Amino acid sequence: MTHRVDVVVVGGGQAGLAAGYHLRRQGLDFTVLDADPAPGGAWQHMWDSLHLFSPAEHSSLPGRLMPAQAGELYPDAGHVVDYLADYEKRYDLPVQRGTRVNAVRGGVGDRLLIEADTGTWRARAVISAAGTWSRPFLPAIPGRGLFAGRQLHTVNYRSPADFTGQRVIVVGGGNSGAQIAADLALDGHVEVTWVTQRPPRFLADDIDGRALFDVATARRRALEEGRSDTGGVASLGDIVAVPPVRAARDAGLLVAKPMFSQLTADGVRWADASHARADAIIWCTGFRPALAHLAPLNLRSARGHIPTDGTRALGEPRLHLLGYGDWTGPASATLIGVGRLARDAARAIAQLL
Known part of the structure; x- marks a missing residue:
């Protein structure tokens, strides 16, 4: 069975939910396809002791402040999962769980073809928000195959x-x-x-996510205004x-x-x-962007990324990439940072359609 919608969002973590919020505000017909069987994105897979860098009120998606966690200045990962589940329910976002997108193709006419393990969708635009958690990176170190532990x-x-x-x-x-x-x-x-x-x-002991977001925002503004690159968060540590x-x-x-x-x-x-x-x-050697489902579009550069203008793919104006890291927008991989970029992507798609 083939479904037809205005927009398909690939990934139901924080970036996908922020995209859904703004697509709804634009009045677009959309669906969110997420491979996980439960809400929470990558946060549901984190280690037990992990806490956010920022207080709850500075770790929120658009439209809904994260409530404080009792006894904790910096909420733990479980609290974030609960918040994301509540966010999804509060805004009645159409997330289809347990649905892995295998390929996005050029399709026929004005629609992209999205092939998933539970069906096929035809959409006038796609927001890929699959993130990086599913692609852990292991360096090529001599003897790695010899280690018996x-x-x-x-x-x-x-x-x-x-x-x-x-x-x-x-x-x-x-x-x-x-x-x-x-x-x-x-x-x-x-x-x-x-x-x-x-x-x-x-970083200095008094720096947390609040200060880091301010630094990332200052860098974005400097670049947008044609001023020198401040170096952003990386310049601090x-x-x-x-x-x-x-x-x-x-x-x-x-x-x-x-x-x-x-x-x-x-x-x-x-x-x-x-x-x-x-x-x-x-x-603890990082991740690579989950982009395999976009391979049929042949958009990746020699560096492995898809060149973008903001969130929009340069080689395919119907495709936006959200939440992968700074190359898809400053602080786009953070709870507080992804909202503005999701808004911009939803507006651009509404104008395109």
């Missing part, structure tokens, strides 16, 4: 209880690497080695000193070693031939 990515980590009494090497100098290393180190029952490609750069990270750092538990040169059967070896045994490696 457990290897997992950020997406698979849940709590220190899974590693009691073990030697764990955490790889990655960003927020995930620092937070997971701190989580394990503060537990006291795990021997942790933290490894980073370059010396870790902590790589790691937000959230309370657990700060506690582990101040206790001397979060001291990074340089990146090792290879894995061995029972651990890792550095360039100076020194060796450390390990039972598990946790790769």
